[in-house]
Amino acid sequence: MSVFRLTQITDTHLSPRFPAFTDNFDRVAGHIDATRPDLVINTGDLAFDGPGHPDDLAFARARHDALPVEVRVLPGNHDIGDNPTAVGAPLLQPASEDARQRFVATCGADHWRFDAAGWSFIGLNTLIMNTGLASEAAQRDWLMRELAGVRGRPLALFLHKPLFRDTPDDPELAATSFRYVPMPARADLVAMLADIDLRLVACGHVHQRRDVMRAGARHIWAPSAAFIIRSDDRQEPIGVKEVGLVEYAFTPDDVEVRHLRAAGQVDIDLATVDLSATQASA
Secondary structure: OOOEEEEEEOOOOEOOOOHHHHHHHHHHHHHHHHHOOOEEEEOOOOEOOOOOOHHHHHHHHHHHHOOOOOEEEOOOHHHHOEOOOOOOOOOOOEOOHHHHHHHHHHHOOOOEEEEEOOEEEEEOOHHHOOOOOHHHHHHHHHHHHHHHHHOOOOEEEEOOOOOOOOOOOOOOOOOOHHHOOOOOHHHHHHHHOOOOOEEEEEEOOOOOEEEEEEOOEEEEEOOOOOOEOOOOOOOOOOOEOOOOEEEEEEEOOEEEEEEEOOOOOOOOEHHHOOOOOOOOOO
């Protein structure tokens, strides 16, 4: 039986200015070297502050290039800036086309599709959604074409931001609207996927581990490889606050999921890190 082994990492927040995060990434890299999956996917926030410190992106790219297996990546808000929501506060670092193009030039494509083990795999740039950038419309057109070729295969969808917390119709709240794919882009994406055999939605962004079934699809929130936000006052607990990674084994009609952490990874609390060198927020 054909088995496709995939390792998801996310929110690595690499920067030469934060060696403790790099240490955690090196532990993950050692695990990947020992297990040698067919592919590694980083679902975003490769860098700590790509828009403000482009050298962070270059540093992150170099670390990923050193991994011993193929790597695909997606941008996060720390890589290209954040997307607007109807109810959120003004953004300190709004997503921009310049930042997106810099990410693509440095790290690779910001959306992609491939097939393996009877599945289709699609990765989307969730940070350009709701921006009105030309790249948002281009990605949507691309997705419509790709979904036409997916029919008949189960789909694994990879994003930076979770699609939603509990249901597609979750109301947007000012305090948490930045956390999920925003409306109306979320409703549009859900509608596009309505006739697709969506089996898996894998994301990051929240720095918490979560694994739930929603309408026939398994929603996996991978934990950050770098740090946690321990204070429940600063970030409500939704899943498990820990660092780690996720391993998948895909077969033609099934997927096994393994939640783990690399040996030596440390649950670094962001509150203990001196962030004075950057304006980016987690």
